[in-house]
Amino acid sequence: MLEPAPRPDGIPGSRLSGPWPVGDYAAALRDRLRGFKRVQVFGEVFGLKVGRAKVWFELRDSSGALPCSMWRKDWDALGLESLGDGSVVVAAGGCDFYAGSRASSPSFSFAVTKLRVAGEGDLLAQVERLRRALAAEGLFEPQKRLARPSLPRTIGVVSGEGGKARDDVLAGLRRRGWAGRIVWAFAPVQDRHAAPAITRALQDLAACEEIEVIVVARGGGSLADLFAFCDETLCRTVALLRVPVISSVGHHTDRTLIDDVSAVACSTPTHAAEAAVPVDCGEARAQLRGLAARLEHRSRLAIVERARVLARLSRAPADHVARHRARLHQQGRELRASGRRGVAEATRHTSTTALVLERKARAAAGAERVQRGRDLERLAMALAAHEPQRTLERGYALVEDPAGEPVTSAAAAREHATLTVRLHDGTVSVRPQPYREES
Amino acid sequence: MSEIATLTYESACTRIEDVIRRLDSGEAGLRETLELCQEGRRLVEFCAGELDAVAQGLEELRLDELVARLEAGSRPGATAQAAQAA
Numbered sequence: 403m404l405e406p407a408p409r410p411d412g413i414p415g416s417r418l419s420g421p422w423p424v425g426d427y428a429a430a431l432r433d434r435l436r437g438f439k440r441v442q443v444f445g446e447v448f449g450l451k452v453g454r455a456k457v458w459f460e461l462r463d464s465s466g467a468l469p470c471s472m473w474r475k476d477w478d479a480l481g482l483e484s485l486g487d488g489s490v491v492v493a494a495g496g497c498d499f500y501a502g503s504r505a506s507s508p509s510f511s512f513a514v515t516k517l518r519v520a521g522e523g524d525l526l527a528q529v530e531r532l533r534r535a536l537a538a539e540g541l542f543e544p545q546k547r548l549a550r551p552s553l554p555r556t557i558g559v560v561s562g563e564g565g566k567a568r569d570d571v572l573a574g575l576r577r578r579g580w581a582g583r584i585v586w587a588f589a590p591v592q593d594r595h596a597a598p599a600i601t602r603a604l605q606d607l608a609a610c611e612e613i614e615v616i617v618v619a620r621g622g623g624s625l626a627d628l629f630a631f632c633d634e635t636l637c638r639t640v641a642l643l644r645v646p647v648i649s650s651v652g653h654h655t656d657r658t659l660i661d662d663v664s665a666v667a668c669s670t671p672t673h674a675a676e677a678a679v680p681v682d683c684g685e686a687r688a689q690l691r692g693l694a695a696r697l698e699h700r701s702r703l704a705i706v707e708r709a710r711v712l713a714r715l716s717r718a719p720a721d722h723v724a725r726h727r728a729r730l731h732q733q734g735r736e737l738r739a740s741g742r743r744g745v746a747e748a749t750r751h752t753s754t755t756a757l758v759l760e761r762k763a764r765a766a767a768g769a770e771r772v773q774r775g776r777d778l779e780r781l782a783m784a785l786a787a788h789e790p791q792r793t794l795e796r797g798y799a800l801v802e803d804p805a806g807e808p809v810t811s812a813a814a815a816r817e818h819a820t821l822t823v824r825l826h827d828g829t830v831s832v833r834p835q836p837y838r839e840e841s
Numbered sequence: 842m843s844e845i846a847t848l849t850y851e852s853a854c855t856r857i858e859d860v861i862r863r864l865d866s867g868e869a870g871l872r873e874t875l876e877l878c879q880e881g882r883r884l885v886e887f888c889a890g891e892l893d894a895v896a897q898g899l900e901e902l903r904l905d906e907l908v909a910r911l912e913a914g915s916r917p918g919a920t921a922q923a924a925q926a927a
Contacts (some may be wrong), residue, residue, distance in 0.1 A: 582895035700864040701878035
């Protein structure tokens with residue numbers, strides 16, 4: 403621990419007391435400031451910073467400013483998301499001074515213990531609280547789940563009777579080429595009667611079965627003007643309607659609660675009208691004509707293509723027969739031609755063979771004759787060798803019966819009265835003697 | 842008919858697209874093709890009817906007039922007074 407510094411001498415000539423240790427003086431100052439009367443001050447918030455333990459901001463107005471701090475738990479209790487620069491607040495508290503030390507800087511702040519958002523900021527805070535409550539109850543969702551018709555026949559519109567929003571809605575519908583039925587539910591859109599009147603108008607429109615979608619349209623205005631569209635009853639009613647609601651309230655920078663609970667939130671009434679009729683009727687008509695043409699084309703094509711196939715199939719047998727007939731004719735022609743060629747070939751071949759034979763016959767005729775002569779001679783000689791005459795010439799005789807048949811046995815000879823004995827130079831008749839057994 | 846009664850313009854358009862896609866695929870047989878074409882024509886007629894219904898000329902009614910007519914049981918007619926005139 404450091405020893406306290408020895409007190410230095412004062413400034414020569416000065417009549418002021420001291421010198422005092424600065425820490426003592428800072429502590430005295432803190433005590434004095436904390437002794438100031440606790441008050442409420444108001445001004446515009448600037449530079450809000452939310453820390454882990456404390457929240458800091460400045461309160462300013464045209465003549466001065468005050469650094470403020472607030473314990474984080476007190477700030478959280480307010481339920482505020484944030485405070486933008488310029489938000490007017492009323493802060494209750496008193497002065498405080500952190501005396502600092504050798505290692506930390508001193509700081510002065512107005513320690514706020516309670517805070518209230520004033521003016522528009524007050525309204526915003528209320529809206530914010532309600533928004534969170536509605537969101538927590540899931541009331542932002544039901545409208546968004548509703549089916550929206552792309553081509554409604556009847557549209558309900560809630561708007562101010564004389565406002566520009568009405569013309570904008572009509573312009574949007576014209577742009578879509580839509581010319582169906584509009585049911586106007588005119589209502590005040592910015593005084594204290596507005597919210598209940600708008601709620602009733604919405605309920606009445608939704609009760610008409612013909613109405614398929616409802617547009618709520620209002621032009622721009624201050625937050626106070628648009629506050630009717632943040633009414634809790636109105637927003638709860640919209641959330642639970644059976645008919646989809648398309649909202650267009652204020653400028654695109656404004657975000658009223660009806661925008662959160664409705665099915666669709668649009669930046670202008672014209673856009674809201676276009677969202678109510680998502681189909682461009684002119685384009686849809688052209689598209690439909692195209693679809694119808696395609697359908698007709700396909701239908702015709704399906705018939706024509708099949709008719710072609712059928713025609714081809716019906717022609718097929720006749721074509722087949724014709725093809726076969728042509729083939730047969732061709733084969734007949736080929737056959738005849740082939741026959742003619744065969745006959746000519748055979749004739750030619752025969753002629754050639756005959757010619758060859760003739761030539762060969764002619765060539766072979768001489769030699770064959772000689773050979774045949776020789777053969778004949780040889781045969782004659784062979785025949786001559788077997789000639790009985792020749793045998794007779796050698797001394798043999800041939801015995802013949804009266805009929806001239808050769809007698810070849812003694813028994814046969816005995817049967818005849820006469821016999822003829824043929825010798826080589828003539829015949830002799832003989833008479834056989836009776837048979838005598840040789841002893 | 843009951844199908845047509847529950848149709849909406851958007852579902853009819855979607856179905857027409859489906860029908861044409863199926864026809865374009867060339868996979869449908871003759872009977873299916875003819876049925877699809879017939880269905881497609883019916884849907885096109887329905888859509889054309891829906892478009893015609895919102896092309897009859899803008900009719901503007903005040904809510905109380907519509908309620909009065911509905912209560913009287915008569916269909917709101919062409920004599921509806923334009924809100925502008927009202």
